[in-house]
Amino acid sequence: MIRGWSAVYFREMLILRRRLFRLISAWSVSPLLYLIAFGYAMGKGISIQGHTYIEFLIPGLAAMSSMTQSFAIGSEINIARFYWHIFEEFQAAPISNTAYVLGEVLAGMTRALLAGCVILVLGALFDVVLSYGPSFWLAFLLNSLIFSSLAVGLAMLIKSHADQAMVTSFVITPMAFLGGTFFPIEHLPHWAQIILCWLPLTHAANAIRASSFNEAPQFSNYLILVSLGILAFVFAVMTVNRARD
Amino acid sequence: MNRADDKSSMIEVQNLRKRFGSYTALDGVSFQVKPGEIYSYLGPNGAGKTTTIRILTGLARRDSGKVRLNGCSIDDNPLEYKTNFGLVPQHTNLDVDLSVEENLVIHGRLYGMSGREISARIDELLKEMELGNKRKITVKKLSGGQKRRLLIARALLHHPKILFLDEPSVGLDPAIRRSLWGVIKKIKGDGATVFLTTHYIEEAEFLADRVAFLDAGRIVADARPADLMAEIGTWAIDILQLNRIQSFYFRTRQEANQWAASQESEFTLRRVSLEDAFLAKTGKKVE
Ligand SMILES: Nc1ncnc2c1ncn2[C@@H]1O[C@H](COP(=O)(O)OP(=O)(O)OP(=O)(O)O)[C@@H](O)[C@H]1O
Ligand SMILES: [Mg+2]
Numbered sequence: 001m002i003r004g005w006s007a008v009y010f011r012e013m014l015i016l017r018r019r020l021f022r023l024i025s026a027w028s029v030s031p032l033l034y035l036i037a038f039g040y041a042m043g044k045g046i047s048i049q050g051h052t053y054i055e056f057l058i059p060g061l062a063a064m065s066s067m068t069q070s071f072a073i074g075s076e077i078n079i080a081r082f083y084w085h086i087f088e089e090f091q092a093a094p095i096s097n098t099a100y101v102l103g104e105v106l107a108g109m110t111r112a113l114l115a116g117c118v119i120l121v122l123g124a125l126f127d128v129v130l131s132y133g134p135s136f137w138l139a140f141l142l143n144s145l146i147f148s149s150l151a152v153g154l155a156m157l158i159k160s161h162a163d164q165a166m167v168t169s170f171v172i173t174p175m176a177f178l179g180g181t182f183f184p185i186e187h188l189p190h191w192a193q194i195i196l197c198w199l200p201l202t203h204a205a206n207a208i209r210a211s212s213f214n215e216a217p218q219f220s221n222y223l224i225l226v227s228l229g230i231l232a233f234v235f236a237v238m239t240v241n242r243a244r245d
Numbered sequence: 246m247n248r249a250d251d252k253s254s255m256i257e258v259q260n261l262r263k264r265f266g267s268y269t270a271l272d273g274v275s276f277q278v279k280p281g282e283i284y285s286y287l288g289p290n291g292a293g294k295t296t297t298i299r300i301l302t303g304l305a306r307r308d309s310g311k312v313r314l315n316g317c318s319i320d321d322n323p324l325e326y327k328t329n330f331g332l333v334p335q336h337t338n339l340d341v342d343l344s345v346e347e348n349l350v351i352h353g354r355l356y357g358m359s360g361r362e363i364s365a366r367i368d369e370l371l372k373e374m375e376l377g378n379k380r381k382i383t384v385k386k387l388s389g390g391q392k393r394r395l396l397i398a399r400a401l402l403h404h405p406k407i408l409f410l411d412e413p414s415v416g417l418d419p420a421i422r423r424s425l426w427g428v429i430k431k432i433k434g435d436g437a438t439v440f441l442t443t444h445y446i447e448e449a450e451f452l453a454d455r456v457a458f459l460d461a462g463r464i465v466a467d468a469r470p471a472d473l474m475a476e477i478g479t480w481a482i483d484i485l486q487l488n489r490i491q492s493f494y495f496r497t498r499q500e501a502n503q504w505a506a507s508q509e510s511e512f513t514l515r516r517v518s519l520e521d522a523f524l525a526k527t528g529k530k531v532e
Binding site: 004006008010080088089090092 | 265299305328334337338339343350354
């Protein structure tokens, strides 16, 4: 019942291709600033868990962009839905809700993957090359699966484009800063650590960082990411019908 | 209901109701459209034309009522149901940053067509819609009329049995509108069933095999245009009374002339039009 997902994905890729240059520039700016400000300038001489701060930062930024860039597919969907009414073309087409969600989620993951590569290239420009093996990419992709699915689900539920911006400022940005991107969550008080353990990004950052440092990643991180990914995807599929008036 | 009954109508709507909050947009709409017919759905702004199409195409939910296309129910098998129709919505919904061809290819893929099939069909349709030289052009760069024609091409790409056209000629100049009428006649000639909403009464008069007048969510008349007109008469006299034009209807020209002779004010004698029938049924003007 997933025939047609490739048409949805294909459309997103055509749009992505058209904007690739602009997007790559956009994906580079804030990580570059973080690397310069926190990694290079402030982080000199700091060492965390036996690594330089910039080595610590790069996997964190990769985890963060796997979240923010896959979540950004929600904005794309909203513009297509509220502004261009293109979503109606999908609603009227003989494709299932699952096919639609799969196409959009894979598009979000692709976007995140490209943004992640940009981070690794930037890292290399700062002379930091870590280990980016299968366990690194698995955690990266699972995290982007979670956030693309959430983005698709929210895009179906919200009633206007402004609502989408609210979700980003109140949920995504705080998580990006607190979920183990810039500092180890062990530096926070115990109660805060307990809260952060509920956030997918914390687990993704752990797994991604451990893989980058060639340490054995924790199985529990992956288990949690897989479970959340499945839940988020199911949630997204269930919301599609809600978008009809 | 047996299979034979199903086949006799391509579109079958029974007692369709739809509310938005406390507002009743459709209040028990029923109609049937036979294969190969052009059925025109006329009504003033806000009558519920678009709402009907949105429900029939799966874009909006209905509160109650039965909907079948080509014998297929939207609830039982939505995917099969949706292969039956093509849709030209009231508001253009094209990917403006993509090319004409890309827009069409995405559509073809959504309907499970092969690349070769899509390409051949694009050639055919762009030629028919006089967009042959626009294939690689970004949609943004097309004129309003060209975008409308692209929407029609897209809706026809997968060879639908039914075409829903929601005010296809809105914003088109008279020449382009006439050429669009030719296109719609040709679609009918190719065997498709057409459901057309419009504000232009002469469009319905020219194209439609059958016309429904929708007023505030109810169908107040549903018949062949000629029959609707015959119901009120053959000749009309427009007369200026109290700064308003009033129309009076007569069976024969002679009757009309006799009546006119007894009037003081200036008058015009003309044939009854579909607009007269519409006004008589709804008491409203179509803008
Ligand atoms: N999503 C919605 N929410 C609330 N009310 C709606 C919605 N869609 C339509 N309506 C209302 O339902 C009524 C019918 O609208 P509809 O768009 O079907 O009219 P229409 O006959 O197509 O009019 P027009 O000729 O202006 O296109 C209108 O009064 C409209 O305000
Ligand atoms: Mg309308």
